[in-house]
Amino acid sequence: MLVSLNWLQEYIDVSKYTPEELAEIITKTGIEVESVEPVAEKVTGVVVGHVKSCEQHPNADKLSLCQVDVGGETLQIVCGAPNIAEGQKVAVAVPGAVLPGNFKIKKTKLRGEESNGMICSLQELGVDEKDVPKEYADGIYVFPEDVEVGANAISLLNLDDMIIELGLTPNRADAMSMA
Template sequence: MLVSYNWLKDFLNMDGVDPYALAEKLTRSGVEIASTVHPEEGLSKLVVGHILTCEKIEGTHLNKTTVDVGEEAARQIVCGAPNVAAGQDVIVALPGAHLPGGIKIKKSKMRGVESNGMICGLQELGFSDSVVPPKYANGIWLFHDPDLKPGDSVFEALGMDDYVLDFDITPNRADTSSMEGAAYEVGALIDQKPKIEEVVLKEDGADWTGDFTATADEKIAPKYYLRKVTGVKIAESPLWLQTRLWNAGIRPINNVVDATNYIMLLTGQPMHAYDAKL
């Protein structure tokens, strides 16, 4: 179970609680922490950029872009990603930036065209292929947050300022296989009771239970509940939700699938969404 230190703050006051010291304390108390990862560690000079212009470099798959990175003048950057276009907000590694694997970005020329930085995909920041949303798997990452401005650091926006604790859970500690369960475990160590939000269900609409039937193997799922939600529009999840998923090792798909995975991580209750039209 990958546990987000920043997510724990939803339940507990973590002021003054060092994540590495917490990991050691948890291990000594009986829940082994296999690793503690700080995704932005060792990286630098990664900012939000806004692509002003984008034009093909003749005879190549490359594009010459001008990018606003919050400086007095825009930077010219060559990019070969298939999804790059003018008007996008992207991740830019400035000259001097450090990327995973000891890579340092320098000013360069590509096919004779000067490039003053690099427009990045998530993988180039160290994200595993297994958590990169399918839409961006073969290209650059695109921001859709109007609050982000050119020149802003990308680390907080992408959840890379977090610390991710890997709870190596044994079969007798299934109670810690959710964020709420992890919060109770951490709370016991720092002498706090977690704040767990009470959910009040509001249901309306016509009865639909006669529309179809569903069965499940009672040996595997002794309880099987269905609820119908209408008025749903499939879209990308907000970035805060995607960051919580990929820091937990789960690939964001869309708002419906992501919501079920989020609740599973939060409560430990597996969920699945079905299209009622199918």
């Protein structure tokens, strides 16, 4: 059985333990912990951004030139996603961010226009293709309107969660649910 540490935290306060310490405690109670794994690779520097404007890139047909508020500053970012639009709240990797595969984000020029970061799809943040909702499979994930600009996008997407895998035997039906 797979147990989300963030979900378990909703039932009982386990914040004073590391995932490994918690796994040891669970194992000592008679339920074998087979593994403790992160949901996704470690990602840093990704915040929620608000797309203030989105215009056609002057030198490319399939690129957009976006002005994105990332909480405290507005960045110009070149984006190739077909579903990017003004008014959306999106995941933005700011310069200095590190994405899965140790991909470092830095300021660059794309087709003659400065790009100060990257508007990220769920796949670029480490979400498995099969877990991406259909409407966002070929583009950018859009956060709900009530999400705060500048908030940690990785936490909002639960990509900083840990999964504890329990090795349950058929005689332990009492351990086959979170409750």
